[in-house]
Amino acid sequence: MSDLTPRVRFCPAPSGWLHVGSVRAALYNFLHARRHGGTFVFRIEDTDATRATDESMHSMMEAMRWIGLDWDEGPDVDGEIRGAHGPYRQSERGALYAAVVRRLVDAGEVYPDFRSSEELEAWRASHRRGEGEGPPVVKAATFEHTPEEIARFEAEGRVPSLRLRTPDDGAFVVDDLVRGEVRWEWEQISDPVIQRSDGSATYPLANSVDDVAQGITLICRGEDLLSVTPRQGLIHDLLTRDRLIDEALAEVGMPARDPSWTQPEAFAHLPMVVGMDRKKLSKRHGSVAIQEFRRKGFLPETLRNFLALLGWSPGDGRERLEDDELIALFDLSAVGRSAAAFDEDKLLSFNGDRIRDLSVEDLAGRLVEHLDGTLGERALVDSPPTEAQMSRLVGLVPLIQERMQRLDEVENYAPAFFIDDLEIDPDAVDRVLSKPPAVDSIAGARRVLSDVDWSVDAIDTALRGLAEELGSGFGRVAQPIRVAVTGSTVSPPLFESIELIGRERTLVRLEHAEGVARAAA
RNA sequence: GCCCCCGUCGUCCAGCGGCCCAGGAUCCCACCCUUUCAAGGUGGUGACGCCGGUUCGAAUCCGGUCGGGGGUACCA
Numbered sequence: 001m002s003d004l005t006p007r008v009r010f011c012p013a014p015s016g017w018l019h020v021g022s023v024r025a026a027l028y029n030f031l032h033a034r035r036h037g038g039t040f041v042f043r044i045e046d047t048d049a050t051r052a053t054d055e056s057m058h059s060m061m062e063a064m065r066w067i068g069l070d071w072d073e074g075p076d077v078d079g080e081i082r083g084a085h086g087p088y089r090q091s092e093r094g095a096l097y098a099a100v101v102r103r104l105v106d107a108g109e110v111y112p113d114f115r116s117s118e119e120l121e122a123w124r125a126s127h128r129r130g131e132g133e134g135p136p137v138v139k140a141a142t143f144e145h146t147p148e149e150i151a152r153f154e155a156e157g158r159v160p161s162l163r164l165r166t167p168d169d170g171a172f173v174v175d176d177l178v179r180g181e182v183r184w185e186w187e188q189i190s191d192p193v194i195q196r197s198d199g200s201a202t203y204p205l206a207n208s209v210d211d212v213a214q215g216i217t218l219i220c221r222g223e224d225l226l227s228v229t230p231r232q233g234l235i236h237d238l239l240t241r242d243r244l245i246d247e248a249l250a251e252v253g254m255p256a257r258d259p260s261w262t263q264p265e266a267f268a269h270l271p272m273v274v275g276m277d278r279k280k281l282s283k284r285h286g287s288v289a290i291q292e293f294r295r296k297g298f299l300p301e302t303l304r305n306f307l308a309l310l311g312w313s314p315g316d317g318r319e320r321l322e323d324d325e326l327i328a329l330f331d332l333s334a335v336g337r338s339a340a341a342f343d344e345d346k347l348l349s350f351n352g353d354r355i356r357d358l359s360v361e362d363l364a365g366r367l368v369e370h371l372d373g374t375l376g377e378r379a380l381v382d383s384p385p386t387e388a389q390m391s392r393l394v395g396l397v398p399l400i401q402e403r404m405q406r407l408d409e410v411e412n413y414a415p416a417f418f419i420d421d422l423e424i425d426p427d428a429v430d431r432v433l434s435k436p437p438a439v440d441s442i443a444g445a446r447r448v449l450s451d452v453d454w455s456v457d458a459i460d461t462a463l464r465g466l467a468e469e470l471g472s473g474f475g476r477v478a479q480p481i482r483v484a485v486t487g488s489t490v491s492p493p494l495f496e497s498i499e500l501i502g503r504e505r506t507l508v509r510l511e512h513a514e515g516v517a518r519a520a521a
Numbered sequence: 522g523c524c525c526c527c528g529u530c531g532u533c534c535a536g537c538g539g540c541c542c543a544g545g546a547u548c549c550c551a552c553c554c555u556u557u558c559a560a561g562g563u564g565g566u567g568a569c570g571c572c573g574g575u576u577c578g579a580a581u582c583c584g585g586u587c588g589g590g591g592g593u594a595c596c597a
Contacts, residue, residue, distance in 0.1 A: 013597045048596060117595065124593080128522060135523050136593070161595045179526070188524050196595040203597050227525055227592045269526085271590095276532065278589070306533090309546095313534050317545050336534080339590065343532045346547040356560075403559035463556090478556040490558045 006038035013045045014057035017289035021273035024307045030069045031330040042074030044089040063290045067300045085214045097201035099248035111144045112160035114153040138190035162195040172230035177268035178335045208235035215261035220268040236263040268332045272339045297407030302351040310340045352405035367410045376411045380418040399492035416486040428483045434520035438480035442514045445481045459495045484513030
């Protein structure tokens, strides 16, 4: 490792949504960069035009923003592009890849392959069946066409893909920051296609070129890319050995590299994030797209904390860690090596803890998007909320804060406090209003609440007095009143709820519920 | 098939030769508190995949085995 401050990168392929596993990789890169005063680059790997979409790219940037992983270089949601080593979308770097390929061709590092996908697939299939000689590895020794063949294919007008020659013997060894020494024999490594027959660059080439061109010092990514390391290491060497990358950059007029840059010197391959069934994370595991977690009312800081702990720990048993602590303590070499299952129950617990610690104003502010129609099913407040709605929300927060694990739960509590014509849960009618103490309790409540002082203490005294008067336990008396006033058997504490709802609305609801109770009795 | 990686409570982590008949968190269960639901408190169930070896001593080191995962694309 050099003394240079690290330059790390997160470079998703923009197809589909940003996945929790990817976010974890992004977070680790982010933490590493912040810890060491380095630079976090965000690059879009859209070399595969058939899969990449602008919509996906945009949603990934928004997701990164929401979860708070700010990048130092790369495109942003507002169209702004930061950093002096762009462009940061590979679809805009085609000229560079072509210039690199021309040089590799001139250097004799590359050979054409005229085989069709069908031919290649047939060849592989036979090897997998144990036919063919030797391992199913593509090597120039057996794959390179003769000059006669090349002449014939060209005469037929066929266009080849281009493969990079890999060494025939020896080994590639990497000292991975999380896995330790990993070694591959070159005879086991296939010659990768670096340019498709349509002239576009493939991942192995584009990714390696950009990492070198943008001065990436540490490649930290998912374990699924571990096996791709030897050929990328090879390309890194090829690009830097004779300053080939610098010539190519100059030729196409892209920003020159910093003179102090060499090539990526370290690798860190992160264990996979899997579902509770230990299978690859997918839609059937519930939430995988991170915007889904926003909709469900998880706090971004909860995700940051939780994801950081998925494969890493500070070692002292602490689990609740704030961002500055994460940055101060995070260490790639302390990352575990085995796959981690994503346990949403534990995430939920973390989230509840953090919600409970929010200030009333902060929590109220965060609840707005769940009430104004942005994320919730229906809009209970205006967007933006009126001052009256906001103060009502601030009044509601202390009643519900300690019983919430997700912000979206406010959608269940809020109607009783924001809506006039409340519906009573039919199940609650059946279980509570239709049974004995209901009518007496509700009628009694109407009576004692009609002229009581409107404060929690006074309501408390009045209702407890009512229970005594009725000769019943307070719980039995309170439950019908709760259903009458909130519409549900589950609600925040009764006196506080009644106080917040207000006398007029409370009495109207009691009157209505009394009728319902009499009818159901 | 071939290459690579991995293997401590259901799950996430701690453990880096004795402090471990394995610790924390989460989940689950019980009890306490209690106006519902929560929150909170107390207690409990629960793991070193297996077999050999090294060593006075192994969850920790070595070998094997079994199991899981990734790759084996003109996807990334």
